[in-house]
Amino acid sequence: MKKKVVAFISKIAPNAVVNYVYRQLINPQIRKLRESELGILNKSKKKIFEFRDFKIQTYKWEGGKEKILLIHGWEGQAANFSKIIEELIKRNFSVYAFDGPSHGFSSRGKTSLFEFTELVGVLIEKYEVSQLISHSFGGVVTTYSLFNNDLSIDKYALLTTPDKFSERINDVCESNGITNKVKYKLINHIEKELNIKVSSINVSDFVKKIDVNKAIIIHDRYDKVIPIEQSKNVYANWKACKFIEVEKTGHFGILKNDSVINLVIEFFQKQ
Numbered sequence: 001m002k003k004k005v006v007a008f009i010s011k012i013a014p015n016a017v018v019n020y021v022y023r024q025l026i027n028p029q030i031r032k033l034r035e036s037e038l039g040i041l042n043k044s045k046k047k048i049f050e051f052r053d054f055k056i057q058t059y060k061w062e063g064g065k066e067k068i069l070l071i072h073g074w075e076g077q078a079a080n081f082s083k084i085i086e087e088l089i090k091r092n093f094s095v096y097a098f099d100g101p102s103h104g105f106s107s108r109g110k111t112s113l114f115e116f117t118e119l120v121g122v123l124i125e126k127y128e129v130s131q132l133i134s135h136s137f138g139g140v141v142t143t144y145s146l147f148n149n150d151l152s153i154d155k156y157a158l159l160t161t162p163d164k165f166s167e168r169i170n171d172v173c174e175s176n177g178i179t180n181k182v183k184y185k186l187i188n189h190i191e192k193e194l195n196i197k198v199s200s201i202n203v204s205d206f207v208k209k210i211d212v213n214k215a216i217i218i219h220d221r222y223d224k225v226i227p228i229e230q231s232k233n234v235y236a237n238w239k240a241c242k243f244i245e246v247e248k249t250g251h252f253g254i255l256k257n258d259s260v261i262n263l264v265i266e267f268f269q270k271q
Helices: 003-012 014-026 035-042 078-090 113-127 138-148 165-176 180-194 228-236 258-269
Strands: 045-051 054-061 067-071 094-098 131-135 152-159 211-220 241-246
Touching: 003 014, 014 165, 014 180, 035 078, 045 113, 054 078, 054 113, 067 078, 067 113, 067 138, 078 094, 078 131, 078 258, 094 113, 113 138, 131 138, 138 152, 152 258, 165 180, 211 228, 211 258, 228 241, 241 258
Parallel strands: 067 094, 067 131, 131 152, 152 211, 211 241
Antiparallel strands: 045 054, 054 094
């Protein structure tokens, strides 16, 4: 719906708008992949992993003993890491990745933060990995998973990360022209359907208690999707973390930027 239309309907039929936005939140869109992204998937060993009611598409690029798991963002998929994967392969890392529930080439269905979070924990244990790379919303599900599970991680690189789930809801409402009254109805609907308190989903709280030896957050100063202040607040609450601010990459371009990729490789190779 266009912003003005949503704003108008918010006044006359608030419940309809709440249901519409909630459906958007639990039904991620699938973005078309580039040829280079498809190409890197074709170099992997693909397997279907049965998880809840989903058939999860997983990928493995065989390398050495050092293993890394990649966690994509909301409405993203494993192939978004294509350039990073290529560089890790060159350096003899074994790389694992997956398309989240209702993402990429995994089966479709209603999904939320919680299925994604649970899956990350399951795959960390399944692949016995202690090194992670996440992008965007992948940072939320990964830190939440580490918070909820007794998992020990050696190194973790976050290429941007949101902080508070409430900020995500604020952004969605603002970008769609949703009034505050309807926003509060939406929050109540989310909390009832998912059995959570929206105010409790904060990466800056999770990182205070997770078992990660070394972490790094890299974020573009002018990121238009996730303001850099969100990553900075996570960093401020995470003793094991280093923060690097970059420019001229963009929210999605950060995954393909040579300088950023070099920083990530250096982080994992450094003793």
